[in-house]
Amino acid sequence: MNKALISFLVFVVGLGVFHNAIFPIFTPKEIGWILNRYVYFLLFVAYLIITNLVLRLKPPVAMTALFVWGLGFYFYKFVLYPPIPWTLFITYMVMWSIGTFLFISQDPETFREFRRPIVKTIVGEYKLAQIVVLTAMPILVGFATYNTIYPSYQEPVELRTVHPAPPATTKVHGKTYPLESTNNPFRVDEQDNYKDSFPFLDADKNEYMKYVTEGGTIFFQNCHYCHGDQLNGLGMFSHVFNPTPANFIDPGTIAMLQEAFLFWRVSKGGPGLPNESTPWSSAMPPWEEHLKTDEIWKVILFEYWYTGWHPRTFGTEGSTAG
Amino acid sequence: MNLRLLINLKHMGMKMTKNTNKIKRLIFSFLAVALIAIPTSAFAAMPDPIKKDMLETGKKVYFKRCVWCHGVEGGGDGPSADRLFTRPRNFIQGTFKIRVTDSGELPMDINLINTVKNGLQGSAMPAWGEFLSENEILSVVQFVKSLVQDRDFSDEDEEVNNVITGIAADNGKGPLGDAPWAATKGPYHLGIPQEHVDAGKELFIKNKCFECHGGEGRGDGNPTMKDDWGFPIVAANWQQCWNFRGARRDAYNPFVIARTISTGLNGTPMPNFREQLTGTERWQVAAFVNSLCPRKKIDPLTNKPIPDFLIQSVYTEGPVVPKIDDPSWASSDTDDRIVPASEEQKENPKRHHIAMAGQITRGKRNFDPKADNLWITSRWSAEENAVYYLVEYDQRFMSSDPEYPDAVAIQWPAKLQDLFGAEKPYFINGDSKKPVDIWKASFLAQDYNATNAPKPEGYKLEVNVEETVGYGFDAIKAKESEAKVQVVDSIFHQGRVKVMFKRDLKTDGEFDVQIPTEQFIPVSFLQWSGRDKEKDEHMAISTWYYTILKPALPASLYYMPPIMAVIFVAFQGWLVWMTKRTRKMYDEGKVKRDELPK
Structure with missing residues (x-):
């Protein structure tokens, strides 16, 4: 049997087996040092090299080039994680193709060997290959042209700032609050002391849990529709809005903000966002229309108690999860 | 046992x-x-007794995560309860909907665990499987069992019969057993043979499922139902299976339906059908119900279909036929990337899915909207210089009160030309600087009564079209210019409202949106359910979507590909000729082959 053909089968069949049977084993939920996708890829490469060496297949240069190029394609398309956008994929593949070309043109001998089957196909020494290639290529070109011209529309991409710059002061219910120096009046004690306390049950026993219970009550009457029962921004209406509601579990939201910032955002909502970096399109209500000042502060207290985050304060570097 | x-x-x-x-x-x-x-x-078993050693952990979890809806004593009366429809479960009676046990029986632990892990789709109950640890989930389930007061999980008189896989399924007409078809295909569970779907439809009629679920399964059968606690309750809408409470985050799986038919839903009017239907027949009814649900890509985080944020209006040669049931408007709700459109519908406009929520932001808030989504189909015609939008949505029951008619509206930026970049007006009726143009159709169904039997030909709608300019959620003004929006066709058919809007692309009105072609235009939708006494800003609302009037397919689409192919053939000929010539020159010794270094 033709050795080049065997080599080709080793590649194709091997890829099929590896991709369908072995790849799933190497992509478990808990990624380990051995069981991860890159180890899998190295194993596949090792398999190819070893099989070709042991069987002394010595595939022609053109085919080796095809294998190398194919490995790059496979890596960027299926192995690399997280998946990359197609523009980046094209960029990487261009570089990979240049690399492959450098590999085959490293000396005149390999380059000539690489060219040989191509030339033979063109001049018709490989008659069947010539017929197939010369008919298939124009058809492909026709289809590609069709696909390029066929109009397709995708919704425009919209960029926005995640955290708007807050104003220096905010006026809620007739009172002006300087954002930098305002603290939550209901944060009467160290939050961590109440990690294992019970809302409602402990509300009579201590002041802090009373405020948390009241804040939670307001949250679950008003906010959970969007921000969710788990405060993860996945409430029952969350899928409707764009941008999606904030996820308070995420370390990038309330964990890195001061309580006064939250107070401003909750009070003024979407309509109170500054004009720069629009469009905001936020569905967040200006809660001063529905809630009293105290109620807003209690909701904020509750959000930190529930998620275990600590609000950012001056003098500390950031926040830690409780 | x-x-x-x-x-x-x-x-x-x-x-x-x-x-x-x-x-x-x-x-x-x-x-x-x-x-x-x-x-x-x-073959009956005892319920799983309460594991007392887990109650302490369970209590902690319950009071941190669950108490807000289910209440301090588990009475389903937490602070959120009055603003939720369906209300949170009241645990005190031990009545649980999603089980594998017989009607009226207590659930098995695994049923409650699965409910906590997967949530109850279409309600406020989220999936806790990724949020709580396994131990926390097991513990909170034990704690919830301890909140049951009227029944006792260790009572000798209590028994549970697993009617899905247990031997006790022999009660009635036999066990559910395996589905009478080979495995279904993929996450959308396609490939159930049509004969089973047809058989299921006959059983659906024979067993009068339509009395509650309506003629096409949109839950529009009976407006007077109550649950065990006297709260109003509606039948499931089979055409929105992602809202099935027991979907277990696998909405398209027919097993979900077969299980519910076998067990009934405790606390609701839904009985089990084991006396009437054999196991195979229950699977067939499930196949029929399942076939009604349009296949859409489901967002794994929210368990809702992903909205189609770009509404494509299809160019129509000549005038558009202004008839809802015309074949040129026929499209499937199913995504054509999942199930390809039929040959006749291939060129028709797609049906776009618009997610709706209650307007819970400003003024009088709507916490329990009755429409979950809208479906939009659109065509435009250069010859008529007009655009058509067919708006459809599922509404179980319509209003009969002229004071509170049902209504649906399309909202546009009134001054599209003044918007810069991605700027848009405020999504609830615009704002003072960026007004919106609102096309609102209000309607009452003729000769309609919510308690009527299903009417296959549907109800005509008496439509009133209103054009207004919105400057804010509470600042809506009538337009001074001549009204240009028409509703050209409309119907209320088997629980689905269909309204077709038409307007000229360009008008003289100062606050009329001037609709360009081939350009992204922000658009959003508003909806009022009259039966729920919705009016003004008390409504359901969508966020801003985009619409685009797609141009006719360019003629170059038909001549360019062959031209390019011919050019390429010519290039190939040149390449072959060149290569052969070079060879010949080598062979004749006219040119020396590049020599390799020794």
């Missing part, structure tokens, strides 16, 4: 050697009752 009961009793008896005859007599009478009971409930 009564065997275990016997052993338990014997065990108890041994421990109570010092006890009086009275207790002994009691034990013996229990034994006697148990022995008599054996023939009828030979």
